[in-house]
Amino acid sequence: MEDKINEGLSVDLDKKLNDTFAGRVVRKDLTNLIKEGANVPVYVLEYLLGMYAATDDEESIQEGIDRVKKILAENFVRPDEAEKIKSRIRELGQYSVIDKISVTLNAKFDRYEAEFSNLGLKGVPVSSMYVKEFDKLLVGGIWCMVKLDYFFDEEVKNTNPFNVSALQPIQLPNMDINEIFEGRKNFSKEEWIDILIRSIGMEPSQLEERVKWHLLLRLVPLVENNYNMCELGPRGTGKSHVYKELSPNSILVSGGQTTVANLFYNMSTRKIGLVGMWDCVTFDEVAGIRFKDKDGIQIMKDYMASGSFARGKEEKNASASMVFVGNINQSVDSLIKTSHLFAPFPEEMANDSAFFDRMHYYLPGWEIPKMRPDFFTGNYGFIVDYLAEFFREMRKRSYSDAFDHYFKLGNNLNQRDTIAVRKTVSGLVKLIYPNGIYSKEDIKEIINYALEGRRRVKEQLKKIGGMEFYDVMFSYIDKETMEEHYVSVPEQGGGNLIPEGLGKPGHVYVVGHGHSGMIGVYKLENQVVSGTGKFDKSGVGSHREAKESLDTAFRYFTANCKSISNSISTKTKDYLMHISDLQGIGLTDELAIAELIGLCSGALGKPTQESLIVIGNMTVGGTISKVAEFANVLQVCVDAGAKKVLIPASSVMDLQTVPPDLLVKVQPVFYSDAIDAVFKALGVN
Incomplete structure (x- = not known):
């Protein structure tokens, strides 16, 4: 029933779209029909479909499809048929091809020369007129319809018999932005979002509302100057599709290896790089980003912050957005607990907070479903070339x-x-x-x-x-x-590590430095059973320092338990302890005070105060250690959901290092020695 309703709404929207933007829209399943067998970007196909099949009349559509197929069959160059096409050009003297063309300046002969991606031709003379008009030919290259001549002159040496006599980039020559402004008035917000989603080939009726917003966010770098965006997530969610297929104004840097000269400015040729020629530069597979130059990342940071960079004696400005896409190979939950969500970046970036501070948005790629056939639309959307020109115009x-x-x-x-x-x-x-x-x-x-x-x-x-x-x-x-x-972020969630309300006797939460140096949250669970005074530990593994800290707590407990309560027996009871590393960062050795509290809590059958976390440590003799990185430790306590934090009195002076906004979120409870810590934790005055 729901599918039929969606189908009806889609038909209505298709009619409305065709009426409002006649000749500017195309049925998106046609692109998929033709794309198989022709390895060209979507914007090339839809440029041709826009010329011959931009209508809702079935007969005209079929004629247009046949025409586009014929053009692709006769003029699109498949790499395996390159020699056949070259022969055809020679035999006929002139022939039109569709190929990706890049141009370089041959200073030796003072001429521009074209290289054909699929045809495999190099050094083909091309008029400077085309280079001046379409400067992207010089950086990365663009798809074009090219008329090639063939003339072989025996008397003139070192000349290429092939020559470009006409060149037309596969891009709309112009557009009237007011057409979009006026047309938009005919659609509701929901309808317009659905049109944009369909224009990039997806079917909105199959997607959740939040996923639609994520797909829209992918388009922001194409409409906004100097926008820095990052999307990390599972494979197969179409992260790079938009930047590779849907816009002739965007370039995808695959593999990650690049140079400052290629990306920003070439000192020897005095030419600006990709950021000056394209609206959006996308790095695919961020884990592989490498600069051959040592100062590459620093220049990139400067550019991401200000839209300018210094090379030599001058400062250059550019407006290209930077997009970083890559894969997360483990679950987001474990990544959040053990590291950070930028971890897939290369090592030289992964711990550089200044680099990531320049990111304007982190798109949660794990929320976008893997692409399935039913996610692709068969309804009408804008011809992507028209869409790309709309985006480009909006950058102004x-x-x-x-x-x-x-x-x-x-x-x-x-x-x-x-x-x-x-x-x-x-x-x-x-x-x-x-x-x-x-x-x-x-x-x-x-x-x-x-x-x-x-x-x-x-x-x-x-x-x-x-x-x-x-x-x-x-x-x-x-x-x-x-x-x-x-505003919160869903993955941080309300899933606090420390639950609300009173815990069980013997259960204690502690925050300390793991062996990796990161600050983590740990849970100690103590149980008291009949026995002969043994202390059994589990969850510790081979972590020697953690074992020693726990043993310190038990020795202090057996020596001083009567100072806490005469009812505690260490001879007729066994004490069982299990430790959980709640964030998976490796065990800490700052456990003695917390374990002493856990042992007393279990022995007395009295839980600790609600939402309490313990920090601090002690030696065998009961000397209390000062807390290192106090403000950071307190931040971790707050993030874990603590309402009260048991703090050594020696750390009182460190309170001034804590931002006031953070301090008001918890109630500090100070203890002077180990026994005082037990009383305060159990709420005994």
Whole structure:
């Protein structure tokens, strides 16, 4: 029943779209029909379909398909048929081909020469007129319809008999942006989003609302200048598809290896690189990003921050967006617990908080389903070349102030956070409300989504860079009601490691430094049974320092238990202890105080105070150690869901290193010695 309703709505939307944008739309299943067997980008196919099949008349569509198939059969160059096409050019004297062309300057002969990707021809003379008009021929190359001549002159040496006599890039020559602005008025927000999703080949009726927004976000780098976006997720979710297939203004750098000269500026030829020639530069498989130059990452950081970079004596500006896509090979849950969500990046970037701070949005690729046949649409959408020109035209506009009339951002956002949120809002407004007509509720929806993606970046920075990035409580304030709305990220979730309410006797949570250096949360579970005074430990494995710390606690417990309560017996009971590393980062050796509390709690049958975490450690003689990286440790306690933190009195002075916003979230409880810690933890005065 639901499928029939969706089908009916789709037919209505198709008719409306054809009526409003006649000749600008194409049935998307036609692209898939023809694409098999022709290894060309979608925008090349739809350029041809737009010329011959942009209608809803079935007869005309069929004629158009036949024409496009004929053109592809006769003029599209398959690499395995290159020699056959060369022969045809020679025999006929002139022939048209469809191929990807790149051009270089041959300074020796002072001429431009074309290289044909599939045809395999090199050094083919091409007029400087085409190079001046289509400068992308010089950087990366573009798909073109080319008329080639053949003339062999025996008397003239070192000349190529092939020659380019006409060249036309497969791109729309122009578009009227007002056509989009006016046409948009005929559609609701939901309809327009569905049209955009269909235009990139997906079927919105098969996708959840949140996934649609993620697919829209993939398009933001194409409409927004200098937008830095990262998407990591499982394989097969179409991460690089948009940037490779759907826009002639975007280039995909596969494999990751590149040079400063190629990407930014070539000092010897004095030519700007990819960032100056393309609207969007996408790095596929981020794990493989490598610069041959030592200063490559530093120049990239400068560019991502300001849209400019210095090479030699001059500073250059460019507007290309940077997109980083790659795979996450483990579950997001384990990555969040054991590391950070930027971990798949190469080592020289993975711990560079300054590099990641320049990311405007982290798109959660794990929320996008793997592509299945029913996710692809058979309905109408914009010809992607028309869509690409619409995107390109929108880069000249800005809606970064779109929310200023209704909202202001909370005080946890610094300047970089604010720029990131404004750019995302601007990009999404350009896509969904290109004519600038929107309501307060429309903007509220966008600002929520924009804040979430930037907060995801900030949460990872907090793990990499510590207290410098503690302020992650992102919010926006309604100017009318002055109500503040906080935005969270789903994967951090409400799944606190420490549950609400009283725990069981003998159970204690502790925060300490793992052997990797990361700060982790651990749970100690103590059980008291009849026995002869033994202490059995499980979950410790071969971690010698952790064992010693636990043994220290038990020795202190047996020596001093009567100071805590006369009812505790160490001779007629066995004490069983299990430790859980809740974040999988490796055990800590800061366990003695927490285990002493756990032993006393289990022996007395009295639970610790609600939502309590213990920090600090002690020696065999009962000397309390000071807590290292106090502010960072406290941040981990808060993130784990603690309401109270048991803190050594020696760390009182360190409170001044803790940001006030963080301090108000927990109740500090200070202890002076080990026995005081037990009483405070159990709530005994």
